[in-house]
Amino acid sequence: MIRNYFKTALRSLLKNKGFTFLNILGLALGLAICLLITFYVVDELSYDRYNIKHDRIYRVNTDLKYSGTITNYAITAIPVANVLKTECPEVETAVRITPALNIRFKKGDEIVREDGATFYCEPNVFDVFTLPLLSGDAKTALKEPNSVVISESIAQKYFNRSNVVGQTLFLVTDSTSHKITGVMRDMPMQSHFRANFLLATGHPVQNNNLWNKLTAFATYVLVKPNANTNLLESKLNAEMQKGLKGSSTMNYAKFTSGGNYFKLSLIPVTDIHLKSNRVMELGANGNSQYVYIFAAVAVFILLLACINFMNLSTARSANRAREVGVRKVLGSSRKHLIFQFLAESLIVTFAASIIAVMTAWVLLPLFNHLSNKQLVINLQTITWLLPALLSLVIIVGVLAGSYPAFFLSAFQPINVLKGKISTGFKGGAFRNTLVVFQFSISIFLVIGTLVIYNQLNYIRNKDLGFNRNQVLILNNVNTLEHPDLLKREIKQLPGVVNATLTSFLPTANNKILNYVSPGEKEGQSTQFWKIDEDYISTMGMQMKTGRAFSEQFKTDSTAMVINETAAKIFGYGNDAIGKTITTGGAKDLKKYHVIGVVKDFNFSSLRDNVTPLVMTLDNDWLARLSIRVNTHNLPALMAQIEKTWKAIAPNEQFEYSFMDQDFDALYRTEQRMGNLFIIFTSLSIVIACLGLFGMAAYAAEQRNKEIGIRKVLGASVSAIVRMLSFDFVKLVIISFLVAAPLAFLAMHQWLQGFAYRQNIQWWVIVLAGAGAVVITFVTISAQSFKAAMSNPVDSLKNE
Structure with a gap:
């Protein structure tokens, strides 16, 4: 029986190639975008989870308020690590890490700059972070002065081999030779800092009581299983207050009387990449807002694709009504008809998912370029992608095919065979709701894209108090x-x-x-x-x-x-x-x-x-x-x-750069997100227009006799086009009224992340609404003119 359902469904789909092509195209496009965004979101959420003990690793942050100004630091004062080790039984160990500046090594006669991936750290760094050594002993690797642990890629770069323990690297910066005591695997890209060189500090970081003097060291703590981190925070702050009160370099009572404070807090290492944008970060972090936004965009675009399937399927209702009527007269039950239509939906969804995976794979390099990612589809990706894709095919297939299945199977044979197959476009409240939902999403994305573009343009042209143009910088x-x-x-x-x-x-x-x-x-x-x-x-x-x-x-x-x-x-x-x-x-x-x-x-x-x-x-x-x-x-x-x-x-x-390029690099994340928003918004409009095209075809199909009568009674082509277009334009206006306030609130919240920002301009809202109306008219005009130009004899000859 199931085989017969799918066999009949396949024949029906092949018989209507145009309809099948539009359905598969819309679903494939939506699924491909959803997959690409899913790859991005999964990558962003996986940062620092490569650490075996990631659920027990925290970084200590410092918040300083002085004279009404609050500054959030990713570093701490010197005594913090020592207190963690000696005064807090919840702690297994703590380690300090700081970036090394102006690092240049000698490679033969060539001097190579290695800034950004070189760090000084304490020997117990391997006890906290999962940094497997291919050679060398992690327990002793950084205990001796002038020792260094390098990554596997650096070993290949400098020595063309991996086993280089015992070799030396000459550090030009301080004219010293550093002995290589370990070679570690390259750190994953999904790390909030990426080290190619770990340099020994030379000696334990000196401890003192200067709680009010921040150093460049980031302090990480490995807590014991089931440790109470809130209690640990309280202990740390109590120790800090004690240290500040006893400080000889500041008057603590006078300092706090003005509402000033020092505060310490713990942040899980897995939250640093997306939820930390503090002074003195070890690397460039992401933004959780963009992850949430893109996840929502993926869901919305997938819903748009499903809505298209429903609209295009119901647009064919008149053509399939007689089929349903004949099947029911011949004894087919509604249950069998529902299974029949769901089988068609699953076949379309499966075909669309195959095309979507291939499209996502082809577009992945371009997506990586736009998002500055290095996403790959490998064995690890496939292990979660295949089950997820199979589940998605079933869910989307059932979701997208449910309404057409129940809608078409509900036709009464007597009404169908008499030609009374539908109440017409105006009676399709649910379908109208779907169109409103589609264009609400599209208008929302258009407004968001325009606001982002304006903010980036504002940043580029704002008077910054210095002139960044025509400044050449020599390194x-x-x-x-x-x-x-x-x-x-x-x-x-x-x-x-x-x-x-x-x-x-x-x-x-x-x-x-x-x-x-x-x-x-x-x-x-x-x-x-x-x-x-x-x-x-x-x-x-x-x-x-x-x-x-x-x-x-x-x-x-x-x-x-x-x-x-x-x-x-x-x-x-x-x-x-x-x-x-x-x-x-x-x-x-x-x-x-x-x-x-x-x-x-x-x-x-x-x-x-x-x-x-x-x-x-x-x-x-x-x-x-x-x-x-x-x-x-x-x-x-x-x-x-x-x-x-x-x-x-x-x-x-x-080596050189230009200051205006360096300035643009500060906002490269926003620029990339803006470009991606433009692409996703454009594609969402394309998908929405496919659905609108289906609805226009449906409306023209349902009102063909009305149009014929109007033409016989003297209605002009322009009057008929206006009549057919008005129903859709009305829906788009409703969509605008729904989307505009929501988009305003969402983008207003996004702009709060900038101390210097441009207010949302009124013309942005108006332009988005006007653009939606124009796109709607252009999309439906082909169907409207086709219906208006048709010969009334063809639609009335059976009456």
Whole structure:
């Protein structure tokens, strides 16, 4: 019996090739998009789960509130790890990790920069994280000074083999040889930090009682099974309060009286990638909002595809009504008819799923490029994909085919054979609801896409307080013996406006926090940048009061330039010039006098407010050379700059970037998400239009006799087209009224993630609604004109 159902269903589908093609196309498109988004969501949710003990690993975060400003850090003060190990019985161990800066190794005669994947860490890092060693002993690998554990790919890169334990790598940065004591497997991409080099700290991190001084170390804790992490947090904060009260470097009572605080918190390692965007993260994290949004988009697009199936199936109801009537007269029960139609649905869904998998596989490289992922369909993927796909075929097949099956099987033979097969388009309340639902989703996505595009455009064009255009940045300058010589030579080149030596750039990741004391006030955590006298002018910044650094003033070695936010928080207002600011402790106390206040400029993401910043005139050992150029022949100038570089540093690589590109990189995630939104929105509109096309065909089919009578009575083609179009336009308007407020609320919430944002413009809402109406009319016009132009004799000859 089941075989007969599927055999008959297959014949029916092959008999109506056009209908079958549209159904399979819509479902395949929806399923393919759903699969790609599912791959993305699964990848995002799998971060750090490669660790065997991932459910017991936490990172300690620090929250600081001072002068009304709350700053969230991914690092801690030095004593935290020691307290975790010695004072907390819930803890198995704790480890500290910090990124290594300006790391360059020697590979033969070549010097290779390895920033971003090199970390200093304590020897027990292997007790916390699952980092299997292919060779070497994890218990002793990082106990000796100048030892290093490298990844398998790095071993191949430097030695062309994996077994390199005992070999040495020369670290150019500090002119030391590091002994390779272990080779670990490459860390998975799904890790919130990825290390290719683990360097020994050289000695245990010194412990002290400076609870109010944050270090660059991220502290991770491995708790015992079933440990109470809330109690652990309370203990940590109690120890911190005790340490702060006994601190000799701050007045704790005065500090807290102003509502200020230090707080410690624990975050599961599996939550870091999606739920942590703090200062001093070890890597670039994702955003849980995008995961939730894309998951919702996948569900909605799948629903759109299912709705299309229902609409296209009911559009064929008139053609299949007589078939149903004849079958019932010949003794077929409604149950058998339902099974028959569900069999057709399952066949279509199965075929669509096969095409969807092939389409997703073909589009995966493009999707990886757009989303900056490295997704692959491998054996591990197939183990969950096949059962999920089989379940999806059954669920979608039954869901998409249920309404047509029950709808068509409910026809009464006597009514069918008399030609009374339906109540017409206006009577199909459920089908109208489906159209409203479809276009509500599409309009929602259109508004969301336009808001995202406008926000990204706003970011690109916002006045940031500095000029990022036409600024060339040379890397590796700190490797030169005399970087100031390179600066002088390049400043003399035609087309060069100015140049500055520093690594503290508005678009760079090098941000150093320090505590400064404005007068008699408590220490304030601020950005502390070392710059030269050409920095302000090269960056195109503006002074609000006072002056910038100058070679003409020898006293500028003890001078300081602060930003507007620092002047406000320090309580200076418009009277900052001449004020004294101190740094350091009793042994290394240094006093600075303020000579100028620079207008606020954004040196972080526009998601964050500008924070206090102070700048001193000092050499920066990580310096890069930023060059402001003004030339119409940039390639020629670049050739001259490279020639100057080679003359001064013949053995060093010539690496450069442009500041506007580095700025764009800060918002690359939003740009990728915006591009994906545009694609998904376009495809959702295509899918919705397929369903609309089916509904237009259904309406024309059900009203063909009405149209014939109207034409006989003198109705014009335009009047009939307006009549048929109005019903659909009315549904789209209802969809707009449903989707617009929901989209406004959702995108308003998304924009709250930006400290600097553009309000949702009224024309965005109007444009989305007008666009939906135009797309609707264009989609249904073919069917409307076809019905309006038909010969009334054909529809009335049987009456």
